[in-house]
Amino acid sequence: MISPTRFSELPEYAFPRLRTLLGDLAPGDAPIQMTIGDPRHPAPAFVGEVIAAHRDAFMSYPPNDGTPELLAACADWLMRRYGYAADPEREILALNGTREGLYNTAMALCPEEKAGRQPAILTPNPFYQVYAVAALAVRAEPVYVNASAATGDLPDFAALDADLLDRTAIVYICSPSNPQGAVASLDYWTTLLDLAERHDFTIFADECYAEIYTGAPPTGILEAVRATGADPERVVAFHSLSKRSNLAGLRSGFAVSGPGNMARMKQLRAYSGAPLPLPLQMAAARAWAEESHVEANRALYAAKFAAAREILGNHPVPEAGFFLWLPVEDGERAAVKLWTETGVRVMPGAYFARDTMNGNPGTGFVRVALVGPQDETVRGLTRLRDCLYT
Structure with a gap:
């Protein structure tokens, strides 16, 4: 059993931290949710x-x-x-x-x-x-x-x-x-x-x-x-x-x-x-x-990763999973900037990591979930690129 003292070693979970970070800040455009890895493709009938x-x-x-x-x-x-x-x-x-x-x-x-x-x-x-x-x-x-x-x-x-x-x-x-x-x-x-x-x-x-x-x-x-x-x-x-x-x-x-x-x-x-x-x-x-439903699902993700490569150019696109781990100067500042200027909601990378003697390896990243429909994903990535990388 976790004692109260040991439980206090855990930082606040990532998603409540993001809600606190963004607080009452208004989105700069129609919101696009790219934080949580909640699959949104159709389930098998x-x-x-x-x-x-x-x-x-x-x-x-x-x-x-x-x-x-x-x-x-x-x-x-x-x-x-x-x-x-x-x-x-x-x-x-x-x-x-x-x-x-x-x-x-x-x-x-x-x-x-x-x-x-x-x-x-x-x-x-x-x-x-x-x-x-x-x-x-x-x-x-x-x-x-x-x-x-x-x-x-x-x-x-x-x-x-x-x-x-x-x-x-x-x-x-x-x-x-x-x-x-x-x-x-x-x-x-x-x-x-x-x-x-x-x-x-x-x-x-x-x-x-x-x-x-x-x-x-x-x-x-x-x-x-x-x-x-x-x-x-x-x-x-x-x-x-x-x-x-x-x-x-x-x-x-x-x-x-x-x-x-x-x-x-x-x-x-x-x-x-x-x-x-x-x-x-x-x-x-x-x-x-x-x-067959797994193959169809994989094809939908492949199309979004292809779009990500086209939109983001030289920025890294992984070979598996459905997240982008994108380099930025500071993940929290980037998340606030994206939300307030474009309405795109992403997760600061530091929220998934811990501070160590060599620093927090997530500080200079944001995590972007590619779980939404193709057109929404393309809009979100385009806004992200124009806000952070141009």
């Missing part, structure tokens, strides 16, 4: 049909770990996507959204001590904020490892002090990364797996953006496990329908790991989990089994 067909199942308690149909669909998808064979009963756990899993898995797997000392949990910096909350909840020391252009926008865990790595219990890593859109290569995953084996920690691979890309499919950590013969207990991989299928409100994700980890995760979930209602599990199973 069959979802409503499946839920309606199984509506009577709302009367029954759902299975805590996932229905056989949902677990089998997740296992089939892992084989199609990564060539990875997972036992659906012993190695996959259905989640009520991956945020639940990213938090509760730390509760299940983080030891009270590591090498006789307080354990450390490493996270990228910038990062998804639940990583830090999970570290504080299990009384570990959160360590923020800067991910910048100098490190390929992914944290260089191998450069850390060996003493820190020896007391590291968990490493969070997001690929494609949020907010930069950087993709871990097979070599990156292999190096991280080797580091985990040498220093005895577990990798929590947050791969929720893995199906949004413009070139080759991003390599997943399970491909590296398969290629290297690494111990699957070294890894917990997390996947979600939120971005893949535009079903953020369905709250369907899953975790995959070795059977030892999974037994401990399921034991905790039996007491604290919030299982997905049966009709929603049936809809999720259908979504994991169907690929």
Whole structure:
């Protein structure tokens, strides 16, 4: 449990901070929302049909770990996507959204001590904020490892002090990364797996953006496990329908790991989990089994990334995910300027990162979400370019 003192270590969440920053400032033009990564493409039509067909199942308690149909669909998808064979009963756990899993898995797997000392949990910096909350909840020391252009926008865990790595219990890593859109290569995953084996920690691979890309499919950590013969207990991989299928409100994700980890995760979930209602599990199973809607979704994002490249010229456009991580002199000043002069609402990059001895790696950036319709996205990016870069 997080004590009041430890909870005070958390800064205000990014979106309330933005509301405070902009306050009562009036938009300079018709507002365009480009802050939150809330998918706005159409959800697959069959979802409503499946839920309606199984509506009577709302009367029954759902299975805590996932229905056989949902677990089998997740296992089939892992084989199609990564060539990875997972036992659906012993190695996959259905989640009520991956945020639940990213938090509760730390509760299940983080030891009270590591090498006789307080354990450390490493996270990228910038990062998804639940990583830090999970570290504080299990009384570990959160360590923020800067991910910048100098490190390929992914944290260089191998450069850390060996003493820190020896007391590291968990490493969070997001690929494609949020907010930069950087993709871990097979070599990156292999190096991280080797580091985990040498220093005895577990990798929590947050791969929720893995199906949004413009070139080759991003390599997943399970491909590296398969290629290297690494111990699957070294890894917990997390996947979600939120971005893949535009079903953020369905709250369907899953975790995959070795059977030892999974037994401990399921034991905790039996007491604290919030299982997905049966009709929603049936809809999720259908979504994991169907690929045409994912291809259509990816094409919509590809068109917006093509527009971003044309509009922004030399400014960086990532290969995956659906955010732009754009350089500015100061993220907060840029966000205020954009809002008051153009009505475009973006997020200061510093709100996704922590101050470290090397500074806050998000200070000189804004995050821009490309989730809106094509025409709205083009208008927003054009206003942004004219305001900040001309």
